[in-house]
Structure formats: structure tokens, C-alpha cells
Amino acid sequence: xxxxxxxxxxxxxxxxxxxxxxxxxxxxxxxxxxxxxxxxxxxxxxxxxxxxxxxxxxxxxxxxxxxxxxxxxxxxxxxxxxxxxxxxxxxxxxxxxxxxxxxxxxxxxxxxxxxxxxxxxxxxxxxxxxxxxxxxxxxxxxxxxxxxxxxxxxxxxxxxxxxxxxxxxxxxxxxxxxxxxxxxxxxxxxxxxxxxxxxxxxxxxxxxxxxxxxxx
Amino acid sequence: xxxxxxxxxxxxxxxxxxxxxxxxxxxxxxxxxxxxxxxxxxxxxxxxxxxxxxxxxxxxxxxxxxxxxxxxxxxxxxxxxxxxxxxxxxxxxxxxxxxxxxxxxxxxxxxxxxxxxxxxxxxxxxxxxxxxxxxxxxxxxxxxxxxxxxxxxxxxxxxxxxxxxxxxxxxxxxxxxxxxxxxxxxxxxxxxxxxxxxxxxxxxxxxxxxxxxxxxxxxxxxxxxxxxxxxxxxxxxxxxxxxxxxxxxxxxxxxxxxxxxxxxxxxxxxxxxxxxxxxxxxxxxxxxxxxxxxxxxxxxxxxxxxxxxxxxxxxxxxx
Numbered sequence: 001x002x003x004x005x006x007x008x009x010x011x012x013x014x015x016x017x018x019x020x021x022x023x024x025x026x027x028x029x030x031x032x033x034x035x036x037x038x039x040x041x042x043x044x045x046x047x048x049x050x051x052x053x054x055x056x057x058x059x060x061x062x063x064x065x066x067x068x069x070x071x072x073x074x075x076x077x078x079x080x081x082x083x084x085x086x087x088x089x090x091x092x093x094x095x096x097x098x099x100x101x102x103x104x105x106x107x108x109x110x111x112x113x114x115x116x117x118x119x120x121x122x123x124x125x126x127x128x129x130x131x132x133x134x135x136x137x138x139x140x141x142x143x144x145x146x147x148x149x150x151x152x153x154x155x156x157x158x159x160x161x162x163x164x165x166x167x168x169x170x171x172x173x174x175x176x177x178x179x180x181x182x183x184x185x186x187x188x189x190x191x192x193x194x195x196x197x198x199x200x201x202x203x204x205x206x207x208x209x210x211x212x213x214x215x216x
Numbered sequence: 217x218x219x220x221x222x223x224x225x226x227x228x229x230x231x232x233x234x235x236x237x238x239x240x241x242x243x244x245x246x247x248x249x250x251x252x253x254x255x256x257x258x259x260x261x262x263x264x265x266x267x268x269x270x271x272x273x274x275x276x277x278x279x280x281x282x283x284x285x286x287x288x289x290x291x292x293x294x295x296x297x298x299x300x301x302x303x304x305x306x307x308x309x310x311x312x313x314x315x316x317x318x319x320x321x322x323x324x325x326x327x328x329x330x331x332x333x334x335x336x337x338x339x340x341x342x343x344x345x346x347x348x349x350x351x352x353x354x355x356x357x358x359x360x361x362x363x364x365x366x367x368x369x370x371x372x373x374x375x376x377x378x379x380x381x382x383x384x385x386x387x388x389x390x391x392x393x394x395x396x397x398x399x400x401x402x403x404x405x406x407x408x409x410x411x412x413x414x415x416x417x418x419x420x421x422x423x424x425x426x427x428x429x430x431x432x433x434x435x436x437x438x439x440x441x442x443x444x445x446x447x448x449x450x451x452x453x454x455x456x457x458x459x460x461x462x463x464x465x466x467x468x469x470x471x472x473x474x475x476x477x478x479x480x481x482x483x484x485x486x487x488x489x490x491x492x493x494x495x496x497x498x499x500x501x502x503x504x505x506x507x508x509x510x511x512x513x514x515x516x517x518x519x520x521x522x523x524x525x526x527x528x529x530x531x532x533x534x535x
Contacts, residue, residue, distance in 0.1 A: 039219040061222040097321040166312040171301040187452035188316025
């Protein structure tokens, strides 16, 4: 067999590239003919208030509140961790209550009032909880921090409102503003760096709770 | 996530009508379980009917002296309600033992009843699961079954119901109220609400297509000492390995329902009758006919010990 010329190699390459392209065309045809064809995306308008600002926009119905904040409004302080309600990084405050924004559709939040980490404070005017996290070094990488802070702010409101928790000893008495109450209530916010001890210090500082041991 | 249409219903009748108009539609309330499953394409509704504006979010006294809990009452609000805390502490305790603060703020009473199993094979679309894909087999039975059912299951499915709230409601003899797609209403005892898996584990409750839960009714308060004891792998924010809902009266009689062991809160009135004879007697009757796997056989002794601990808690509370 005579060795292939450079021209022949290029030609063969082009042919095989064509051959490679063919199956993907065939797959697309198969997908179109499959018994469960993809449904076209549905778009819908939603109006809500985010950090005091009225916003109205049209979104794919599949858009979560988290993705609306991050991708449509560029409020990237709210973080996407697990996207399944397990880690708490996406915690925001909606109508006064903390929720996992990854498990709420944007279109379910018509008329809602949403507060994100950007709405709590600014670099020049920190919310007391933000200042306390800085003071107590309540983070390492910082990825879970916006969710931790939004959650912590809401936790203190929940205790003040008398909402009981799993560790509340007496269900008929107001819950105490104490470390074990705060720990239990923060269990939906994971920190893979393990800054929990300092996070608790920060929240207790803002709460004015009795401190554990000596305040070094 | 698969694309879907979306509408907000404003009356229960309109919600039922929307369900009748849209085959394959699902109601969405808190969304904390449904959206999780939609992201994994385990749930693929073509249409969602948002029921949050139906006004079913209040807790009212009934003429019989009990409580009617609207389907959309959030877990946080139900657990924190003063009447529930005072008269049905078992229910508050069960709710507060479940999920996280963020999830309880959104999760609803009806949605909690309808949450799907957390069986790892149901969640893993790369594995067989008769509940997710009927006829594909059960990966759990000979697989990782530590968290799964020890009783009431079938060759096709050993999934457990993951809820805490329904375990308390079962012990309290709660009744589920619904409205059907045809506008008809009905009342279903919670103990009759869940279907045994049999060979149709994809059918989990007696609800018909388009039937909407409107409320859960609690009978008048039972008094006694009420204890919810949950055993799990973490101190907080984890599903139960086993949980015990106990109501113990001064004369030693009472009721017990157990979570984490079956497709539904597990209760047998003949086991209730054994309460004066202690945890071992109750557990023997409650788990008669149990068929655990090698992985979850420990739940038999764990449930008995959790029951003994709950009885001790109840007796201590009365001392």
C-alpha cells in the first residue's frame, strides 16, 4: 500500500468528521420522534419587591426565586449551594420569613417582599449581624455566609415572636434567647469550613444572649 | 426540569376544575418537596396549579371541640399555634422535629402528608425503582436499605413515609378532608389515607386524580402526657430512623404510632392496649409479622427502646 499523501490524510479527516457529525443528526431526529417530546418552555410575568425595589419581568416558569435573584437581577450575594434545600446557602427573607429560595418558583412569589443579603446592609452600612460575623470571624471561605446571616437575622425574630423549636423545653412558655436554641434553629445552614463556633458567637452577640464561658 | 404551564387558583373549586382541565397537572403549595423532585425529573408535571391563594390557611375550632387545620397552614404556624402547643403538644413536637426552619416556613399541612419517600433508589434515576418507574424493580430490597421499611411493605417496594407530622396526627386520630374534581367532598381517617405498596407502589394515597386536601381535623384534645421521640443520625435536620408518638393517660392506657418503619405512620390499636404492660409488650404486638432486611433489622430493637424512652419521658413528666 502506498503511503497516504498529506492531501489524502486531510480528505480522510474531513470525511470522518462528516461521519462523526452524522450520529448527532440522527440522535436529534430520534429525540424528535421519541414518545415524550420536550415541551416548549412557558414564559410568564411576575411582579415582586426585592430589597425595597419593585421589579416586574417575564421568566420561564421553571425559574426559581434563587435564579431570578442571581441571573435576572444580578443579586449574586444569595448563593446556590446544593439547589435542593439541603444546605441553606440560598436563604432569603420573604414576607418576613426565611426560606430556601432554591425551592420556590419565581412565579409563586407574585407580590412578595424579598430581602437578600444586599438588602440587609451595604459595605459602608453593615447590618449588625453582618458586623458581628466580621467581628467574630464567622466564616472561612464565605460561601455560606449570606445564607447564614439572612437565616440568623430571621432566627432572632422567630425567637422574639415566641415560635418554639425542637429544643424548647416548655412549649407553653416563650423560648429563651440562648445558645442551644440558636444552634438548633440554624441547623438548616451548613458550613463546610466548620465556622460554627464563631457563627454562634456572632449571633449571640447580636442577640445579647448570655455568653458561653469567658469572652476572650 | 421539564417545562410546565402555571396558573394560580383562587378557590378550591377553581383549583379542582383546573386539575380536571389539565391531565398530568399537580397542585403546588410550599413546593419544598415537589420542586426538589422536579429538578431531578422524578416528578414531571405538564402543568402546576398554585394553591397558595385558596385561603385554606387558618386554624379553627370545630363544634366538637377539636381543631380544623387548613391545608395551607405552614408547619411553623401549626407548631407555634397556642392551641396546638397547649392541647396537642404531640403535634407541635413532631413538626418541630422535622426539616429546618427555612423548610417549615414554607411547607404546608397537606404537602407534608403528601411528601414522597426519601428512599435513595427512588431519588437515583440511574437505579431501578417500582415507585418511580413501575415494573423496573426494587433496588433497595437487596441494596442499601438501612433507612427503609420493616413492616407493611411488599416485594415490590420497601419505601418509608418520611414525615414526622403524620405520625403525631395518626396517634391523634386526625381526619383528612378533601374536595374532588367533581366538587364532592369527603373525610378520610388518616390511618386509612395511605395505601400499602402492594404491586402498585406508585399509588401512595387514596386520593383520586384532581382531589385536593382542604383541611385536617383533630378530634377534641386527649390530655395525658404527650411525647414525640425521634431517633436519627444527626441531632437536627435529619429524617427519622424511627420515631415514636406517644399519648399516655394517668391510668396507663394510651396510644402509640411509630414513624420511619413503614409506608405510613404505623399504629395498631391492639398494640395500644398493651401499653400498661410496657414497651416490650407494645413492640411485640406492633411489629408482629415484621420482615426487616439485614440492613434495617436494628430498627426492631431501636423502636422498642425509643418507645421505652418515650414511656420513661411520659412517666417523668407526670411525676
